[in-house]
Amino acid sequence: MELEAIPGVGEKTARALRELEDPAATVESGDVAAIARAPGVNEARAARVARGAIRRRHDDASRVLATDRAREVYRDALGLLKDRTVTDYAEKRLETFYPSASASRIAEAQAFAAAATERDPDPAVLEALSGVEPLADPPTVRVRDRCLATADAEVYARAEARVPELSVETVEDTRDIAELARSYATVVVLDEAFAGMDVEGDVHVRPDALETPAATVPERLLAFFAANRDRLEAAAAVHEAGDLDAAANLDALRDALSRLDDDATIVGDAELERLTAAVDDLDAAVSTAESVADDHLREAIRERDVTIEGTDFLSLVEQGARVDSLLDRELADEYDTAMARARDHLVDALELAPEEADLAERVFDDDPSFPVERDESAVSRLRTELSAGRDRRAARLKADLAADLGDLRGPVEELVRDALELDVALAIARFARDFDCVMPEVRDPDGGGERPEGEGGDGEDDESEHGGPGGFRLEGGRSPLLDVDFEAIEPVDYAVDGVRLLSGVNSGGKTSTLDLVALVVVLAQMGMPVPAEAAELDRFEEVHYYAKSQGTLDAGAFEATLRDFGDLVEGADGRLVLVDELESITEPGASAKIIAGILEALDDQEATAVFVSHLAREIREAADYDVAVDGIEAVGLVDGELRVNRSPREGHLARSTPELIVEKLAEDRGGEFYGDLLEKF
Numbered sequence: 001m002e003l004e005a006i007p008g009v010g011e012k013t014a015r016a017l018r019e020l021e022d023p024a025a026t027v028e029s030g031d032v033a034a035i036a037r038a039p040g041v042n043e044a045r046a047a048r049v050a051r052g053a054i055r056r057r058h059d060d061a062s063r064v065l066a067t068d069r070a071r072e073v074y075r076d077a078l079g080l081l082k083d084r085t086v087t088d089y090a091e092k093r094l095e096t097f098y099p100s101a102s103a104s105r106i107a108e109a110q111a112f113a114a115a116a117t118e119r120d121p122d123p124a125v126l127e128a129l130s131g132v133e134p135l136a137d138p139p140t141v142r143v144r145d146r147c148l149a150t151a152d153a154e155v156y157a158r159a160e161a162r163v164p165e166l167s168v169e170t171v172e173d174t175r176d177i178a179e180l181a182r183s184y185a186t187v188v189v190l191d192e193a194f195a196g197m198d199v200e201g202d203v204h205v206r207p208d209a210l211e212t213p214a215a216t217v218p219e220r221l222l223a224f225f226a227a228n229r230d231r232l233e234a235a236a237a238v239h240e241a242g243d244l245d246a247a248a249n250l251d252a253l254r255d256a257l258s259r260l261d262d263d264a265t266i267v268g269d270a271e272l273e274r275l276t277a278a279v280d281d282l283d284a285a286v287s288t289a290e291s292v293a294d295d296h297l298r299e300a301i302r303e304r305d306v307t308i309e310g311t312d313f314l315s316l317v318e319q320g321a322r323v324d325s326l327l328d329r330e331l332a333d334e335y336d337t338a339m340a341r342a343r344d345h346l347v348d349a350l351e352l353a354p355e356e357a358d359l360a361e362r363v364f365d366d367d368p369s370f371p372v373e374r375d376e377s378a379v380s381r382l383r384t385e386l387s388a389g390r391d392r393r394a395a396r397l398k399a400d401l402a403a404d405l406g407d408l409r410g411p412v413e414e415l416v417r418d419a420l421e422l423d424v425a426l427a428i429a430r431f432a433r434d435f436d437c438v439m440p441e442v443r444d445p446d447g448g449g450e451r452p453e454g455e456g457g458d459g460e461d462d463e464s465e466h467g468g469p470g471g472f473r474l475e476g477g478r479s480p481l482l483d484v485d486f487e488a489i490e491p492v493d494y495a496v497d498g499v500r501l502l503s504g505v506n507s508g509g510k511t512s513t514l515d516l517v518a519l520v521v522v523l524a525q526m527g528m529p530v531p532a533e534a535a536e537l538d539r540f541e542e543v544h545y546y547a548k549s550q551g552t553l554d555a556g557a558f559e560a561t562l563r564d565f566g567d568l569v570e571g572a573d574g575r576l577v578l579v580d581e582l583e584s585i586t587e588p589g590a591s592a593k594i595i596a597g598i599l600e601a602l603d604d605q606e607a608t609a610v611f612v613s614h615l616a617r618e619i620r621e622a623a624d625y626d627v628a629v630d631g632i633e634a635v636g637l638v639d640g641e642l643r644v645n646r647s648p649r650e651g652h653l654a655r656s657t658p659e660l661i662v663e664k665l666a667e668d669r670g671g672e673f674y675g676d677l678l679e680k681f
């Protein structure tokens with residue numbers, strides 16, 4: 001796949017993405033964390049790349065969010081979903097859901113969301129999710145006791161790239177290899193040509209060494225698992241808490257992790273621990289053994305009467321002869337016992353194995369002396385033997401563990417990804433539960449689906465080819481973005497096909513209705529469930545939502561706004577237009593005319609539009625066609641408070657707040673003035 005063909009991926013990003021192991025598959029996977037492993041690509045950029053890949057897959061060039069307010073609603077919708085994630089990953093991954101005009105993309109996202117809403121957001125799973133993060137690549141470990149050797153320049157370059165942990169050395173002949181074997185504990189020769197050579201030391205000819213990194217540098221796998229231990233354990237806990245099928249064998253994973261220390265060394269092997277301790281404690285144990293022998297001899301000498309013959313005494317005095325000979329003669333048995341005790345101490349303290357004990361024997365020789373003296377060269381031989389044993393054991397255990405971890409490497413990647421994706425699904429599930437959502441029906445505007453049925457619609461043309469204006473139908477919609485507790489929100493029913501004016505009392509909920517419609521449409525085209533009892537809508541190409549302007553515009557801003565609407569009415573088919581009190585941009589008379597003109601143009605194009613306005617009557621008069629007006633009705637004034645029916649009534653011009661107040665005064669007070677006033681409405 002040409003990475004540059006993905007919308008939003010330039011040359012630089014493509015170059016970074018090519019550093020990934022399998023760029024095309026990674027980008028297609030939508031795995032934001034995996035994409036973000038490309039150098040210099042942060043998670044926000046990764047989400048954009050994933051979105052671009054989705055667009056490309058669905059040949060989706062749509063830009064549904066056509067205005068600032070529409071984009072704001074999308075951000076709010078996304079925010080509601082993101083608020084329900086546990087991991088940063090899920091937050092970013094949710095950004096790959098965007099309102100689309102592509103039927104296949106919406107269907108794909110709906111399938112994901114529908115499966116997600118089946119999930120049970122179990123608190124134990126959510127708790128476990130808090131420890132899950134994308135797997136990290138630890139920094140390269142340098143291994144200094146092993147090297148790679150080759151005579152081939154190409155192999156050299158490949159080795160440097162593939163196994164950065166080891167030094168790569170150039171060799172020409174076996175002499176060079178023998179030289180290396182003196183500086184490194186292990187030499188791995190990469191060229192077949194050297195097979196069968198006879199070189200002293202730990203030298204292996206392994207032409208496949210670059211293809212089998214687990215065997216060549218087990219440290220790499222160990223470091224990876226050690227660095228990711230917490231994440232792996234958390235991902236395992238998520239699967240267990242949720243009773244989910246795990247991509248990796250969790251027992252095998254736990255067993256492998258229990259053999260691995262945080263610094264990527266081996267733990268839990270008694271033999272390795274014994275050998276490590278023996279090397280570390282060797283000097284101290286030899287000193288203690290000397291003391292044990294000395295104590296014994298000191299005790300023996302103290303309790304012994306020694307008779308020295310005159311000649312011996314003379315030779316002691318005259319020739320400086322050592323007292324050892326005396327010891328040898330007089331205390332031979334005691335000396336043997338002292339030596340035996342010293343050796344026993346060494347064997348016991350260091351827990352030496354029989355073949356090591358043989359070497360320990362030689363640390364204390366049979367030449368009598370007091371104080372007892374160790375044989376340094378024997379100590380050094382013992383140390384070399386123990387260290388070599390320890391290193392051999394560690395290397396074997398590392399290789400064994402790396403082999404086990406190698407089998408788990410792919411599966412744990414999936415295990416963690418599944419846990420993170422579960423967080424995405426659970427966020428959607430929680431959103432759907434928290435706001436009593438339903439999966440909307442998103443219809444193909446060019447036919448196929450049913451037409452929206454407005455209030456009073458007879459549904460007779462249900463089977464007909466879908467032509468004419470588009471629309472939406474909402475039942476029991478409740479916007480979580482309203483400034484009211486969700487439980488206190490009154491459900492709204494509203495069905496629109498074509499162009500409508502929405503009238504209504506002040507604070508009746510007109511703006512809130514536009515917000516609800518925009519939110520439902522944006523969520524629906526993201527493929528998400530929507531906060532309603534039932535919802536169906538045409539798939540809109542663009543959503544143009546204009547919020548109420550703050551006061552009258554000056555001439556320049558007014559002209560700019562008019563130009564916006566000029567572009568709008570000349571735009572593409574399949575638009576949803578939501579406009580809140582456009583009249584506030586200029587004086588009421590002019591506003592009514594302008595709005596009427598825009599409505600006419602939109603009606604001609606069979607767009608779907610809702611214009612909130614207090615000038616419904618004036619607009620209707622100014623328009624050259626019969627403008628449909630819906631109304632949010634006041635049911636009455638109770639204790640000075642308006643009671644409203646939040647669901648707009650179709651074909652009904654709602655009475656305004658002033659009219660209601662005049663009516664109330666006419667009723668309460670009577671008299672000609674209020675009666676005449678009322679008649680003017």
Ligand SMILES: Nc1ncnc2c1ncn2[C@@H]1O[C@H](COP(=O)(O)OP(=O)(O)OP(=O)(O)O)[C@@H](O)[C@H]1O
Pocket residue numbers: 482483484488489490491492504505506507508509510511512513646
């Ligand atoms: N469905 C609803 N359920 C509960 N309260 C609502 C609902 N819709 C609106 N409200 C309340 O009414 C308030 C006013 O709503 P909104 O701003 O939508 O009215 P409006 O008709 O646009 O008012 P205005 O004519 O002054 O612009 C909201 O802030 C909210 O508190």
